[in-house]
Amino acid sequence: MHTVIPRTPNSRREFDSYAVTAEFYDILQADEDEARVRRLYGREVAKARSGVLDIGAGTGRVTMLALADSRADVHAVEPARAMRTSLLTRLASLPAEQRDRVTVHPHPLDEAALHAVADVAVCHNMVGCLPPALRERLWSAIGGALTPDGSLFLQLPPARLPVRTVVRVLADKRVGEHIYGGRMTMSAAGYRIRTRVDYWVRNAKDVLREHSETFWMWPATRARLVDELAQHGFVPLPGHNDSELLAVTLRSGR
Template sequence: MNDPYERSAEYIDIMIADAWDAFAPSLAEALGGVDAVEGTIVDLGAGSGRGVRAACAALPDDSPVLAVEPSPALRAVLLARVHEDARLRRRVTVDSGDALNTPLPDSIRALLAMNMIGHLPPGQRQELWARVAPRLAPGGRVILNLAPPTTPAHVPPSLMANLAMGDLTYEGWASAEPSGDHQITWHMTYRTLRQGRPLSEVTVEYAWWVLDEPELARELAEHGLSLRPAGQPDLGLYVASLASEGSEFKG
């Protein structure tokens, strides 16, 4: 398997920490009411496990959690995060598959797809929704985010993270260029510095499929799911539920 995070995984978890400080409260709010729903929590593209930890904190029962992460490098961090917490060890199963080939539970109370939808081209997204919709329990939620840009656009180089640990500083830079009608290519640079002097630099690039809220809503509607924004607008967070629930959807 080609692992796009093989060279950057050592930086990912520390550089998304601040973002998850913002996501976690909105995720907890989006999960409001799901405590009464039976089934499994599924986290697709669970990465280093910050979403798993936030979901389990929001729903602190003993219901099972399936964390799916195909990247061996990120999965190593995920496994370590689950193992260090006794409650997570009891609840969380880590699967090395991906969103399209991992067997899903018959009843899903909540499905997370955070920072991963852009890895799927339109046809694969349709395949994913077709797998998820019949398994979503009444009252269940699909929670995902759309990271900017939502249309193919140039993104100038920008500093996305800067943090100090010990006597080293770690920087993460990002830029992007359009690479198709619905696609961009991200260019990521990770630097390690001591007192401002570069010690190492890792550069990676990967394709990312973009879509906006109306397009996502149309896709989900084809599979009987309705969409609404959630949390702070700048988070790009959305919740989908069974359209048949209509105005009964709360939270």
Template structure:
């Protein structure tokens, strides 16, 4: 089954309130400063896209290859103002498959929110290269860095409970560290469990699994540098360093 087929139903109801506040805090101000265009990698349900579209005055390119998530994204955009919707283009490709148009100016901001950890080493490398093609010289890249290492042991994260009519939606994430002795590359296996209760009785329980790929900060910097990105210290967008910021340091065509 395709990823997010189960999670799409629960994504916004369980996470939108917290995520919306975070998206505003992290991305509204850089979006306001964008002067030519914004690339958003892995737009998901469009929580960040909406913040970018509201804050910016330039075109926003929301890249979302997953059909279930893209459905949520387009549904959210359908209720945006005409002005905002006219500036957001939804791309169904993976970012690695997107090429700049000859006649369009390159973007000057790229945003990856909760995406980089879901990419393995090869996908990450191709993503940095693709973004270096799409973002012009001195353009800014903002990412939330993935976990730097595989955790010591399993752990569980409980999601916020939300009442919808007579029902209470809840969820938790079980994390299992996976160490690969031969490759030395670890990953974190996530199992999302979603529950719907009415009058305290469990009506439904659904599950979906994902993998996260930790990467140390030195390795991340090295990968970015290899694709023409220089990490800024400290991030101009966020001095509390929730985000890692990098700028294009050379013309990727050159």
């Protein structure tokens, strides 16, 4: 079972979250996540004409892909300060030509006042963090931010609650004399999924630091998301059969 640390772009209470996770996110998951981002969105991002909208940009995997593989402007939406700090640090190292094409928005999408700025929108690793009411706000905001022919590509959240506790150990990564590691534990908690992430830093002899952070996720099936998006003018986009991905486009004449 694939498990990722969830991203939350539209819940005000989460704006200052990820203070723990931001330190460990890239070092423990960067290689795997970069490959997944390219596989899921690379072809569509490269074809963007008017713009790419990266919703819940995190530390910038989709944003960096869009800047490298397209000539379109990029709008990176990331309300969480800790993740946004990592994103801006990464952007600071880019050539001026690429920096000039990206705008970072420190507010939820429904507060960012974006209208028809992109023909490609991406929600990577974040939809599961939104309860139904916030998902509805997100769909509406995406519809407004896309051009009339725009499409949305989103990584599907878990479809259902786990029947038993799922534990995933993240592969250790060495940085100089220190080794960084982590473990994610997912379990059902009522109608939500509780995800606890434990991190540690150790040397050859001792554990030097330990930290943890807890996130909540709301399962949703592909069919349910298709129905929700239909209420906001989206229809399935043919030719996209990846089991991790839902691709939709704005209905003609919307």
